Amino acid sequence: MIESFDVGDVVRMKKQHPCGSYDWEIIRVGADVKIKCIGCGRIVMLPRSKFQKNAKKIYG
Structure with missing residues (x-):
């Protein structure tokens, strides 16, 4: 689970x-x-808890 992100x-x-x-x-x-998709530019809003659960890795 990802804790800190900006x-x-x-x-x-x-x-x-x-x-x-x-x-x-x-x-x-x-x-x-x-969040915005790097591939196609689509923008999506997620609840913080779902985002933290589904994020694997942060690239600074």
Whole structure:
């Protein structure tokens, strides 16, 4: 489970996005986390608990 993350970090998620990418950029942090797909640019908002559970690795 990922504990610390900040806006601008690139995160590798457990599940692949339909476009084929696993990597997402964090756009906004709060009660919800807004992330943007590196592959296609799609923006998704997730509850913080679900984001922390599904994130595998942070690339600074």
